[in-house]
Amino acid sequence: MPSDAVKVRGVGPRDGFQNEPEMIRTPDKVRLVEMLARTGVRRLEVTSFVRADVIPQLADAEKVLASAEIPDDVAVSALVPNQKGLERALAQRGRFSEVNLFLSASETHNRENVNRSVEESLQGIERTVARAREVGLRCEGVISVSFGCPYEGEVKPSRVFSIAERLRDAGCEEIAFGDTTGMANPAQVKEFFSAADDRAPGAELTAHFHNTRGQGLANVLAALEAGVRSLESSFGGLGGCPVPRGATGNIATEDLVSMLHEMGYETGIDLERLLDCAREAQRVLGRPPGSHVLTAGPVNWRR
Numbered sequence: 097m098p099s100d101a102v103k104v105r106g107v108g109p110r111d112g113f114q115n116e117p118e119m120i121r122t123p124d125k126v127r128l129v130e131m132l133a134r135t136g137v138r139r140l141e142v143t144s145f146v147r148a149d150v151i152p153q154l155a156d157a158e159k160v161l162a163s164a165e166i167p168d169d170v171a172v173s174a175l176v177p178n179q180k181g182l183e184r185a186l187a188q189r190g191r192f193s194e195v196n197l198f199l200s201a202s203e204t205h206n207r208e209n210v211n212r213s214v215e216e217s218l219q220g221i222e223r224t225v226a227r228a229r230e231v232g233l234r235c236e237g238v239i240s241v242s243f244g245c246p247y248e249g250e251v252k253p254s255r256v257f258s259i260a261e262r263l264r265d266a267g268c269e270e271i272a273f274g275d276t277t278g279m280a281n282p283a284q285v286k287e288f289f290s291a292a293d294d295r296a297p298g299a300e301l302t303a304h305f306h307n308t309r310g311q312g313l314a315n316v317l318a319a320l321e322a323g324v325r326s327l328e329s330s331f332g333g334l335g336g337c338p339v340p341r342g343a344t345g346n347i348a349t350e351d352l353v354s355m356l357h358e359m360g361y362e363t364g365i366d367l368e369r370l371l372d373c374a375r376e377a378q379r380v381l382g383r384p385p386g387s388h389v390l391t392a393g394p395v396n397w398r399r
């Protein structure tokens with residue numbers, strides 16, 4: 097892959113939808129997923145197999161995965177919280193090729209989110225990854241609050257890297273570092289990713305930024321400068337984290353793709369088609385999404 101190519105994983109149907117207070121109808125989700133899948137995006141996180149009573153919004157995971165028509169060249173992933181979630185997902189085997197498994201870098205955030213210690217989560221992930229790899233699935237480990245925790249404050253990179261090493265050793269081919277509540281700053285991000293290759297060699301390293309405090313794209317630039325070529329974002333800037341309440345907003349894929357293209361990076365994504373998806377999300381959700389490029393139009397709009 098040339099160094100000017102950047103992989104973008106759209107996480108809107110999972111990270112985005114799961115945080116929506118109003119239930120989104122399954123056919124609307126399927127339509128939005130299908131539209132996204134035809135933008136040229138190469139990676140798409142479609143849903144989550146978290147228990148329906150925990151995240152009712154994604155209780156239709158099976159239906160969405162089974163119904164959405166997605167081109168073969170799009171790598172489809174689903175979030176699985178544990179082995180039980182994985183077994184549920186496996187009933188849709190053939191509809192996805194990757195799973196992502198998550199934990200938090202801080203004890204308090206992990207406890208608040210999944211009521212387990214970090215060590216308990218790691219051991220669960222190790223068992224789940226072993227099972228997922230047995231059936232040929234690629235595994236992505238996601239470390240939430242990698243750049244700061246709303247409960248504990250500073251999170252030491254050494255702690256994040258030691259979790260990343262455990263995930264890699266468990267068999268995760270990709271590790272995503274989440275700025276779940278938008279606490280990262282660009283200097284911190286650049287220093288972090290400049291050291292990350294040495295600390296977790298052999299795994300693809302992905303940056304997952306939220307725009308909670310408006311620093312999402314600045315953090316993307318810092319990550320790019322440190323060599324990161326894999327990013328996650330959400331169309332319309334949907335998304336957030338259920339814990340704590342109010343921590344909303346992934347970076348918007350439209351804004352990300354616009355910036356990357358203007359800078360000469362290649363993503364494979366057709367920005368106009370992506371904007372159509374964001375407009376459709378706006379219609380379905382009944383409110384304007386948090387995307388600047390949707391509001392202002394692409395840079396070449398006079399054309």
Ligand code: ZN
Nearest residue numbers: 111274276336
């Ligand atoms: Zn997120």
